[in-house]
Amino acid sequence: MSLKGYTFSVVEAAIKKPGRKDLALIFSETPATAAAVFTTNAVKAAPVLLSAGRIAGGKAQALVVNSGNANACTGAQGMLDARETSRLLAAGLGIAEELVQVSSTGVIGVPLPMERLRNALPGLVAGCGSATIDDLAAAIMTTDTFPKAVQRTGCAAGVSYTVAGVAKGAGMIMPNMATMLSFVMTDAALAPELIDTLFRGAVDRSFNAITIDGDTSTNDTCLLMANGAAGTAVITAGSPEAEEFARLLDEVLLELAKLIVRDGEGATKFVEIRISGAASDADAKQAAMAVANSSLVKTAFFGQDANWGRIFAAVGYSGAKVDPDLLALWFDDVCMARAGVFSGGDAEAQGTEVLRKKEFRVQVDLGLGQGSATVYTSDLSHEYVSINADYRT
Template sequence: MTLKGFRFAAVEAAIKKPGRRDLALVFSDTPAQVAAVFTTNKVQAAPVILSRERAKNGIARAVLVNSGNANACTGEQGMRDALSCGRRTAEALGLPDEELLIASTGVIGQPLPMERFKAGIQPLVDALDHGCLEDVAAAIMTTDTFAKLERRTGQAGGVSYQIEGVAKGAGMIQPNMATMLSFLVTDAAVEPTFLRKAFGEAIEASFNSITVDGDMSTNDTALIIANGAAGNLLIKEGTPEAAEFLSLLKEVTLSLARLIVKDGEGATKFVTVKVRGAHSLAEAKKTALSIANSLLVKTAFFGQDANWGRIIAAVGYAGVQVDQDRVEIRFDDVVMAKNGVFAGGSAEADGTEVLKRPEFTVTVDLHLGSAEAAVYTSDLSYDYVRINADYRT
């Protein structure tokens, strides 16, 4: 099945250095609904400030995105540059400025190389007739080692539609948006209020449930554009069609989020941290994040050290209600601790075998309530330090 009413393009503008495509465009042939979520960092890049304001209108037709330069902490000049790039692109597309959103990722604190950026705009627009979403996925990469792309097909009233999305991110990853960009498109016709609600719910269960290093960026942007080109009857909240759309949207965002963690800078492990038996969802998620962000826990994962003591310590300082005499910890199906003490027997050896796997689950049961939450994380390796020590060079 082919996505209808969207075109894509990517070109090389040598924004940071030559040798790869680094300027991309997502374009809807018709005006479309948009829902967007941005970083909660108090320090925000010019593209975030500009696009947040434009997204409030609920209508967008295009997204201009570059890698290699974040256009963050660049003062008034950074905003002028963002506006200028957007204006030139909108003119080339025949759009009002307000229908074009902008996103950037890369090094903070350096002005955009405007001459190179501007020179790439017309070739970018010209490339729309033969580009694809895979081109966008590749162009937005920074320290990513692979492009991230997902697709799902749904039906509404007997009419098929597509949800497709790309993402970038490998480091500076922390919930409440991370150093990541994600752009989703769908040719489904979706009621605007439901689209915003569904996207927010999908983000909370995916991009806001991952952490690589506990850091948060200035540029995080995730958005979805729905243009209705599939021709289905409008998907409205409370209908079976809405339930299916939300389910598929969550599948796409969660799959993209998991790919970000798997591509975590220097990562050798993909770890699901589940917390059960909490008094509330908020406390369950807070506890899971405390474990997932612990440097001692993450280095133990890398060293394949079944050190469950680091995990129960992270539970204890999470700032939630805990009764240490009730806590149970499992590595996959291996019980490491029960009622707050070491399970004994072969637990150490069996737990070490689990940690040798590339993917595993750490489950903590607080035995205090019925709420549970999951967070996805990676280990912390020597390569993480090497990559980030050399990032600007």
């Protein structure tokens, strides 16, 4: 399994603190067809604004990303710094500046240490090809405790290709993107008119279906590049090849998204929240997110307390259409409540057993219709508080 036509480089620029690689580069030998999804936050970091403008052209050849500083809430200087970074990199690589995507993650409101970046960029360009995708995954980490990289191999008309992605993000994870970066590369060739729709759908089913704390960041970026270096024919909309590619892309993104939840700040549990029987899919997602974001529900998960009433309460205030007398709830396969009331008997003990596991499913059936949604979340632990109380120090 090898991804063709991409090279990586990582260096230490000492952006936040010395001692770790915090500046990384993805370089495609040829300009790639590209699509990106950015944060919905009205307060967008400078690199997001810069990159969003460029991706409209549908092409990208390089991505430069730093961890440790978000370059957000940095005003006009922030945009100048993002532009300078991309200009220096483009010059070093000998490509058009418009083909450079810029990404940042880290503390908000502090200007980028440009002197250090300027010093580090030549080494970053020179190091092209010296790093692996795992090095890349490690270099973009902030509070993450492990690097996140996923690969899948597919085949289009007899030619095999690879889809590979990295992601970072451990807190501030909420649908519609969060302090979450994910860069996905394929050496398949994708038709420009296909890539955007396909990527947005995959992001919706993965990164937009996870939540850790309900906070949406200023910097979220999810980028897909397709450079065709594997030698596939161009995959076009509606073809069986497009279908297979979409399936692989979904797998890569969903696995990356789940890794982010598993690495949720201080998380001790990985919880799938499934809502069924909703009046609509939108209602189901709304209810699922309310449950997944409830501090009371999440602390009960942490405490391994089968406090199912809090789950019904969250569904009740979610805004989704709810008839309290129709609600049913399962922890994995243990039915905790039906027709709005506690199942009684052994449900309490059995439900508590489920919550003792590191990974379980919570399903609420609203009993109203065919709408359903699944989201993934973590518990809320002492450790989450510690990490976020002391993040900047």
